[in-house]
Amino acid sequence: MLKHLRSFVKFSQLHGQNTSKMMRTFSSTVAQTDEKESVGFVESKEDFKWVERLLPPSRIPNPPKHASYPTQSGWFPPSETLPDKPYYVSRNRYHLFPVTEIEEDISFEPPNTPEDEVEVVEPQILTTITNIEGNLFELAADLQEAVRPYSEFDPVTSVDEANCVVYVKGKYQHIIEDFLGRNGF
Amino acid sequence: MSNFRNVISQLPRINISSLRPDARKRKTKLNPIKGHERPRSNIKPRIGFAFGKVPFQKKIPKYGYYRETHLKRQYFPFTLWQLQNMIDMGRIDPDQPIDINAIANSRVFGMLPCESTYFGVYLLSQGANIFKAQVNIEVQIADDLAIAAVEKTGGVISTAFYDRMSYEDLVDPVGFFMKGKPIRKRLLPPQELITYYTDPKKRGYLSDPALIREERNRFAMQYGYDLPDITKDEKYEMLCKNKDPRQIYFGLSPGWLVNLYDRTVIKPELEYLQKYSAL
Numbered sequence: 107m108l109k110h111l112r113s114f115v116k117f118s119q120l121h122g123q124n125t126s127k128m129m130r131t132f133s134s135t136v137a138q139t140d141e142k143e144s145v146g147f148v149e150s151k152e153d154f155k156w157v158e159r160l161l162p163p164s165r166i167p168n169p170p171k172h173a174s175y176p177t178q179s180g181w182f183p184p185s186e187t188l189p190d191k192p193y194y195v196s197r198n199r200y201h202l203f204p205v206t207e208i209e210e211d212i213s214f215e216p217p218n219t220p221e222d223e224v225e226v227v228e229p230q231i232l233t234t235i236t237n238i239e240g241n242l243f244e245l246a247a248d249l250q251e252a253v254r255p256y257s258e259f260d261p262v263t264s265v266d267e268a269n270c271v272v273y274v275k276g277k278y279q280h281i282i283e284d285f286l287g288r289n290g291f
Numbered sequence: 292m293s294n295f296r297n298v299i300s301q302l303p304r305i306n307i308s309s310l311r312p313d314a315r316k317r318k319t320k321l322n323p324i325k326g327h328e329r330p331r332s333n334i335k336p337r338i339g340f341a342f343g344k345v346p347f348q349k350k351i352p353k354y355g356y357y358r359e360t361h362l363k364r365q366y367f368p369f370t371l372w373q374l375q376n377m378i379d380m381g382r383i384d385p386d387q388p389i390d391i392n393a394i395a396n397s398r399v400f401g402m403l404p405c406e407s408t409y410f411g412v413y414l415l416s417q418g419a420n421i422f423k424a425q426v427n428i429e430v431q432i433a434d435d436l437a438i439a440a441v442e443k444t445g446g447v448i449s450t451a452f453y454d455r456m457s458y459e460d461l462v463d464p465v466g467f468f469m470k471g472k473p474i475r476k477r478l479l480p481p482q483e484l485i486t487y488y489t490d491p492k493k494r495g496y497l498s499d500p501a502l503i504r505e506e507r508n509r510f511a512m513q514y515g516y517d518l519p520d521i522t523k524d525e526k527y528e529m530l531c532k533n534k535d536p537r538q539i540y541f542g543l544s545p546g547w548l549v550n551l552y553d554r555t556v557i558k559p560e561l562e563y564l565q566k567y568s569a570l
Contacts, residue, residue: 146560153556156542160464162396167381179376
């Protein structure tokens, strides 16, 4: 459309015609009103309460106090008295136990090795416990005993002191959460 | 003869590392098979070209596996157990009507407005045996057992439709208010969903309230529980609250502007705008 306009302008300029009149026939046909309508409006502060309930919170809320625990969905808070153990496992920011199941990839080849040369290694299946303070080795020993009746082989644990993490080989999230709950963590 | 020895002793030792290849040597390698040198070039034909044969990508016929995926609607699976858990942990307030905004604000799901195929929430019946909260909840689809579980505890459930733009505005209201545009009117459901939302068995928002009351009694008989009388409940006023079919937010009408900075709501007084925003 613009290309057509430009060629038309050139043609009319060559022949000495008044281009501005010509251009107006190709311009937009929106009616331009000179008077602006003034819009009356009402500003209300009372209706803003409906907006406030739409705004999202900025922090994870603390759970409310219930009459009895565990709640309907099976949650209970940590005990008010400190458990009598040489370590302490605190809850995470969602008020849940800091236990997760992971599959760690332990192949050490650099990224661009061809497929024939890569050794096919199964990933390590581990259960991690974080947010630990105190004697990690005692916790690892206690977890071994807690997991022993459910595991086929001798349970294996590993301690990472620098990051305060305990790893248990296998998938034992529910068993470890039960153990921590029983001890009041 | 002595001069020869002096010259030799001053020259550097000959090593493999001290030698350099001849500059006059040929630059291109001879191919021993062909026997003579010819100019090499790395020009290859276009990707997929098979040198005259029918290529692999043309041999297999086309079929519309992904033909209408961009038009399909998706709903977030939301179980009764998750709802009970969110109420126990204080993420959702059961003393206010629950809609998609309340569920998104609890930040349990990643309900991003940019995910283009999601239209709402699907209430599933998993956890119906432990569900004990009294709520006024509005979802998009609900299982029959989930409806029965919510009504058994004295709650109210309804299913409502939000079109794509209204859903985005409701999930991310701050993003919408920052644009400075007036609130939209929620659209009515498309033809294929009208039968769902006018069905009292699914507690559709466009259905007859008298028929819904009948269905509540029928469900109680079918699933075997006593339907509590919510008119005598202290939460009756909250449980009765529901949105108009063309309204997106509770308490806010289409056509209004929200001023987050001054904390006010601007309501224009033009006649044609008032007609548009009339619910």
